[in-house]
Amino acid sequence: MTKNIIVGQSGGPTAVINGSLYGVVAEGLKHPDRIGRVYGMINGIEGFLQGHMMDIGSLDQTNELEMVRTTPGAYLGSCRYKLPESLEDAVYPQLFQKFEELGIGYFFYIGGNDSMDTVSKLSRYAQTIGSDIRFIGVPKTIDNDLVETDHTPGYGSAAKYVATVVREISADATVYDNKQSVTIVEIMGRHAGWLTAASILARKFEGDNPVLIYVPEVAFDQEAFIAKVTESLKHTPNLVVCISEGIHDEDGTFICEYSSEVGTDTFGHKMLTGSGKYLENLVKERLGVKVRSIELNVCQRCSCAHLSRVDLDESENAGIFAVLSALAGETGKMINFIRNKSVPYELSYGTADVNIICNQEKTVPLEWIIADGSDISNEFIDYVRPLTQGFVELPTKNGIPLFAYRK
């Protein structure tokens, strides 16, 4: 007897989250003896509760599914919705009744930390009622902050984006190289500095820009920062500094919070600027040099300009492996990556208990953060480089990438 799949996406997007979706759908369709239809939740578990879903397996008849693979964002739509802590809540029987009506045997949820919480709760509830539906999480996050996995799908492409763009910004910064200047690049990452650390790949040679790199794993000292900038300007007149948005001082105050004192706008809103803008003003005030700050915006998580072939393939494989694991009887698991070797790069796929993943964050090891917290070590380069390799050619029309979208 066949059972059906339901798959959903949750949390912030990545450039390759749809690669995992493609993997789940494509693999799901390869087992007609055991799997019937492949449904997609529209806007994750939140939309599903409101009855929003589609027969995504039917896209297989069109070019659309192939295009989904390289489309950034979340093809099915996402949500930020946390299931109630109490498994006694009425939402659980409600959900499982829907699963039963749809003949669901396999549930896949593609997301980060909070999404694994959803998988954890549903699998635990299933156990209490003796349901045999299998619940598997497929990791994704540009933040690379999930435990129990070497890295997360989505990180490699975001890291490659950051490295490339910081190299471009460094080229731009040296255009007026007869005048001193400081360029501060603010990169996503509130508690983990993985993405900011990847900016080290932008260096063309030892000592090249970005000369200074600050991650949130260690406390940020404004005076020490000014001293480092002063020192660095002596040998690098056009200095590029990369910082995580989440850098904070010793007592945990985010650096961006210092700028929240600046007042209110014409509507009475508190003016909040980022850490980069705050440090721009600090450097201008203290050193009197030309300074600019650049906030790498959502392109960090949605640009398909610098897709890593390795990352896209691994994302897809994570989706495939999720289906195979569910068919093998696993539930309450997240697909994880086990690195066998860095040179040459070899990866194995496995599963980890979702319950020990969902409320933890993996940060950059302190021994990889050097130079009083202003630089990253070469060990990190060995770690990150394999994840950013290989080129992905996108389908284009008139020179602009083609994306899939739900009509």
Add this chain to the structure above:
Amino acid sequence: MTKNIIVGQSGGPTAVINGSLYGVVAEGLKHPDRIGRVYGMINGIEGFLQGHMMDIGSLDQTNELEMVRTTPGAYLGSCRYKLPESLEDAVYPQLFQKFEELGIGYFFYIGGNDSMDTVSKLSRYAQTIGSDIRFIGVPKTIDNDLVETDHTPGYGSAAKYVATVVREISADATVYDNKQSVTIVEIMGRHAGWLTAASILARKFEGDNPVLIYVPEVAFDQEAFIAKVTESLKHTPNLVVCISEGIHDEDGTFICEYSSEVGTDTFGHKMLTGSGKYLENLVKERLGVKVRSIELNVCQRCSCAHLSRVDLDESENAGIFAVLSALAGETGKMINFIRNKSVPYELSYGTADVNIICNQEKTVPLEWIIADGSDISNEFIDYVRPLTQGFVELPTKNGIPLFAYRK
């Protein structure tokens, strides 16, 4: 008898400005009977006055010159330096003495409006003293605002960047498509909306995002804007709006100036936010929907992720044609582009009097701005599309583009 070339770069960079530099150098080296060395000014005319230059022709012996071609920024370094208005100023004989010492017969300056002013002044001074040095300007600007040319080198790649990134941002914007949201994208262009207009290429179908596009050629009315956003949200729940940084109201006040009233930061600096940030707050205040604003940063002018093959080739050809024009005896000219046909795209290269170019700005024709100034017409698409075509493969190492740089 051979004469030498001196070439310089000036003003803001583009992704392909070094393509023109490559064109000048490569073509210069092809005429050993008439051209001896090819010198480069470091940091334009300003650096040259201080004695900074290099023998850029000697790079021909290395791979470096080939890499210069696809390196963003300005390989020789740039400057923002205006020569004195009075040709009686002592700087002119000083410059021409240096030219004589170096055996210069041909002077090429790659830049925008202000750079053409330099070419104009030097060529006029040459005339007054009977010098036979030839002065030729090679256009570049992402702003596309030079008169007497169909378009400018650098614009096509920047337009392609904007179109691609706005399409990516639109994909990102629809991730939570069960909730209304407005995303405001601020694009470079203080007086001319060419680059902002190119965001229209991001639309996947009629009526797709960006639904609203505002350029600085027409006055921006805040109430009309709120009405358009309200109306558009009815059919597009995740609305993307593109604006030029230079949008202004009827009496010429820049929209970003409204936000300058917000107060001062902890250092006593006036807090200036962009037009996008101001409109973000306006929409939030008036409509209560989720709003974010994204400022496309310097990547607009330095990203090599979306180089247009057409743009890069034309940039290089502009450099080549500059050398050929100088050899043919022309001086006081800027290389210009004459479009013969859009379909199929056919371009001719010519020269225009630099004196009528240097203090004018070309803006988007008013008849291409439609829907009460909130949209761009299809005529513009026919104009811009050919300039964004074709893919350029960059040299890479470990997945990151390789750039040339002066040691």
